[in-house]
Amino acid sequence: DAGVTQSPTHLIKTRGQQVTLRCSPISGHKSVSWYQQVLGQGPQFIFQYYEKEERGRGNFPDRFSARQFPNYSSELNVNALLLGDSALYLCASSLGLAGAANTDTQYFGPGTRLTVL
Amino acid sequence: AQTVTQSQPEMSVQEAETVTLSCTYDTSESDYYLFWYKQPPSRQMILVIRQEAYKQQNATENRFSVNFQKAAKSFSLKISDSQLGDAAMYFCAYPSGNTPLVFGKGTRLSVIA
Structure with a gap:
């Protein structure tokens, strides 16, 4: 079975622009989460x-x-991009709702690397 | 605020040796889960091991095991018989409230041949 997929792999934008990132969860998973990972x-x-x-x-x-x-599937939109939005954006899916009251484990996609110039 | 502390920014281990990565956390939940994820240079976050806090028995997955000390809020990861492919960033994480995962800052593990 395919894992979590994300597109695009890399993206370069300039300040003030808008960006849309896409994610497809593992088949059968109903929850999608988004994370931002700044370098380090x-x-x-x-x-x-x-x-x-x-x-x-x-x-x-x-x-x-x-x-x-x-x-x-899910989309993450970011408007009015700032230099500080440069990061790896990770998508994760789980069977059900993930959180402290639930047992579901999240599985991650390969990420989208966003660079804002 | 819920926090996860990984006090070792970098660790190194000789191939075939054993290494332990430390993690402490702060939660007010009575029942919860704890996770270790691995992020190799390819950037994909891979689940290594999961521990249910209500279970006293430490989780084990092949060469990976945890030492879970609930009272001390400590959750360390032991990697036995280290392999070159184990080189990666390792993140400790747990769910808190509506936040699926709260992550630590990570430990970079190098494996020396």
Whole structure:
């Protein structure tokens, strides 16, 4: 079975532009989460979507938004890009909702490397 | 704030030897799960091992095992018979509230042939 897939692999944008990143979960998984990983740091949680609804949001500005489609794939949008948005963006999927009250394990995609110039 | 502390930014081990990576965490949850993920240079985050906090028995996956000390909030990873392919960043993580995973800053492991 295919794992979590993400596109594109790399992306270069300039400040002020908008970007859309895409993620397809493992077949049968209904939850998708997004993380930002700045160089030299651990991933930071951005969003979790389950059954097309936002079920958790990290400490990120409103410039970050996401959605989940009926086939459970997801898009992460970032508006008005800043230099500090340069990072590896990771998508993770799980069977059900992931969090402290749940048992589901998250499986990660290969990431999208975003560079903002 | 929920935090994960990995106090060893870098570690090295000789091939075939054993190495232990440290992790401490701070949670107010009564029942939770703990994870170790590996991130090789390819960047893909790979699950290494998972521990349920209510289980007293330490989890084991082939050459990987954990030493879980719930009272001390300590969750270390032991890698036995280290192989060149084990070289990677290792992250300790746990879910907290609606946050699926809170990660530490990672430990970079080098394996010396």
